[in-house]
Amino acid sequence: MLELRGIRKSFGKIEVLHGIDLTVRAGEIHALLGENGAGKSTLMKILCGIVQPSAGTIRIDGQERSFADYDEAIAAGIGIVFQEFSLIPYLDAVENMFLAREVKGPLGLLDRKAMRKRAAEIMQRLGIDVPLSVPVNRLSVAQQQFVEIAKALSLDARILVLDEPTATLTPSEVEHLFKVMRELRRQNVAIVFISHHLEEIFEICDRITVLRDGDFVGACAVSEIDNDRLVEMMVGRKLESNFPPKPPRPADAPLMIEVEAIQLRKGAPVSRFDLREGEILGFAGLVGSGRTETVLAMLGAHSAVRCEVKVGGKPTRFSGPDVALAQGIGLLPESRKEQGLITSFSILQNISLNNYRKYRKGHWFLDLKKERASTQAAMEQVRVKAQGPDARVDTLSGGNQQKVVIARWMNHQMKVLIFDEPTRGIDVGAKAEIYALMRAFTEAGHAIIMVSSELPEIVGMSDRVCVFRSGGIVATVEGDAINSEVIMTHATTGRVDNVA
Structure with a gap:
């Protein structure tokens, strides 16, 4: 035909x-x-x-x-x-x-x-x-x-x-x-x-x-x-494994974030979790289970009837993502085009967003050479495929747009990154690259919360997994319990009867 x-x-x-x-x-x-x-x-x-x-x-x-x-x-x-x-x-x-x-x-x-x-x-x-x-x-x-x-x-x-x-x-x-x-x-x-x-x-x-x-x-x-x-x-090459090996995770690693209670609405489960230095904490569950809403509530971007959070051991109440950003917490949102990028801007402008102080030259001016060199380095770090820093983001493929969002936060010296569906619409080769970047980020002493609907991604990347159901966390699993059967049983029934 x-x-x-x-x-x-x-x-x-x-x-x-x-x-x-x-x-x-x-x-x-x-x-x-x-x-x-x-x-x-x-x-x-x-x-x-x-x-x-x-x-x-x-x-x-x-x-x-x-x-x-x-x-x-x-x-x-x-x-x-x-x-x-x-x-x-x-x-x-x-x-x-x-x-x-x-x-x-x-x-x-x-x-x-x-x-x-x-x-x-x-x-x-x-x-x-x-x-x-x-x-x-x-x-x-x-x-x-x-x-x-x-x-x-x-x-x-x-x-x-x-x-x-x-x-x-x-x-x-x-x-x-x-x-x-x-x-x-x-x-x-x-x-x-x-x-x-x-x-x-x-x-x-x-x-x-x-x-x-x-x-x-x-x-x-x-x-x-x-x-x-x-x-x-x-x-063009063999991928021995999409997922990098999980390094040993010290039980006494410093706490970066402690969520003592987040309740999205009356009657919903009360979510409690902590995030330690050097780990990837997975958020798993069915669509609509409250994963993204809990993250946004923690950052002050979603309503909640309870929200008790500590950062670095100190009680903190974020009024919005900009306040969280100032404390070194960055969000890669689920919808990159609507919430993560200004698609009519260039790659350079998008990577520089929220970070122009880094390039300040005197009181009124920017060091444009430093900005361009920093952008080029960030693009190379995450392997953005484009004609150059001046290419408009709306001319890029979906995967390369996602890489631009990642490059911005890598360039921003964040302590904690929240990845919401980090590899949606991204091919297998680029996925492996992003997984390696995520693991390198945690090995440098930082931490990640990863919200994902892909079970292989949750199992392959997470050091611990919080499982959501009906608007909140119903279980936290680690070690050998991080497998598809246990996670899906928690996500669908809240029980683990007859599960090895």
């Missing part, structure tokens, strides 16, 4: 795609894999007419095509669901699905009944139940994802691109999405699936194409490859 041959793309003198081939068959789920910056998003933007190729051909059903813009690609049967949703939050599902192509009656008035009927038919075709008259900002992330897919199918898309569709979904929501994808495959839709979760590739995909640094590495059937070989194709 789809053939891309010899696709090249240059931005100025820099060539970012070096002759990429991609073939996708009707009724196939085809994985497009590669590290952040490998060229996946650029290739898909070329397919959808958003970016024009420098060379190469696109064929659909054997016919060579070229698209001047996204509208022409849509007319050819191509739909894309971006990682960042393109829905208008205050419109309902029907209004979003038919935006700019509304169905009108004989007098030119909107035919809402016809649009709603068509939307209901598509939802029924997908086997999903989404309220059609509710503003999409009141829907769950998974429901918004299905509205995006339904919107693409309402355009009669026969080729559907899903860019990181599972990044913010719970396991049950992922399974529902996969059920929808299997139904679309049965209906002969060709799906290009981009994901950094390799276990998903082996569960749902038929074939794989791998890119690396703008090059075509290879394509094969999922049944012909294993996880280790796939990782090696993506990163």
Whole structure:
């Protein structure tokens, strides 16, 4: 159904795609894999007419095509669901699905009944139940994802691109999405699936194409490859272990933070924990269990009926994250684009944020040479892939944007870092690099609180784990008890009956 041959793309003198081939068959789920910056998003933007190729051909059903813009690609049967949703939050599902192509009656008035009927038919075709008259900002992330897919199918898309569709979904929501994808495959839709979760590739995909640094590495059937070989194709080297070894943790390590009581609301569990020098304290639990809210309450950024905290042994009440920042506590938020970055600013400006005193030269001026050198060093430390410090953050891949957030706090000389979903949307190679940076940070005498929905990450990185359920901590585990079974039992039932 789809053939891309010899696709090249240059931005100025820099060539970012070096002759990429991609073939996708009707009724196939085809994985497009590669590290952040490998060229996946650029290739898909070329397919959808958003970016024009420098060379190469696109064929659909054997016919060579070229698209001047996204509208022409849509007319050819191509739909894309971006990682960042393109829905208008205050419109309902029907209004979003038919935006700019509304169905009108004989007098030119909107035919809402016809649009709603068509939307209901598509939802029924997908086997999903989404309220059609509710503003999409009141829907769950998974429901918004299905509205995006339904919107693409309402355009009669026969080729559907899903860019990181599972990044913010719970396991049950992922399974529902996969059920929808299997139904679309049965209906002969060709799906290009981009994901950094390799276990998903082996569960749902038929074939794989791998890119690396703008090059075509290879394509094969999922049944012909294993996880280790796939990782090696993506990163160009073997990753013996994603997780660095856990160093011995002294029981008498100095206390950095003591949370004597945080209660988010009346009736919720009272959370108590401490953070010691040199450790990574994991926060595990299901989505909505209170992990992020507890961290934000500690920093004064979320309401709580009780909040009793000591820093360095002294009772402390933070009025906001800026006060915590002044005491050496930094937050890498879950939503990097909304809360962690100013995406229209350069890398240099984002890394310098909150830290301009470091570059002060006299009373009124900044030492710009020092700022640039410091930014360059921070970028190299976390391996940000970009043309330079002046590159705008919104031109970077999601993984490189996350690295910019990390670089800012590494550059800020923090004592405690709170990582909320540190590797969401980041490829396996970059994950290993970030894990190494986190462990180096704690080995330097600092400490980390890591909120994560990925159990392998929690188990592989945490020295101790606080398990959340119903708004608070229900258990703290360490040593051999840090395993998926124990953690999930606490997270789902609050008990560990018959667990080894």
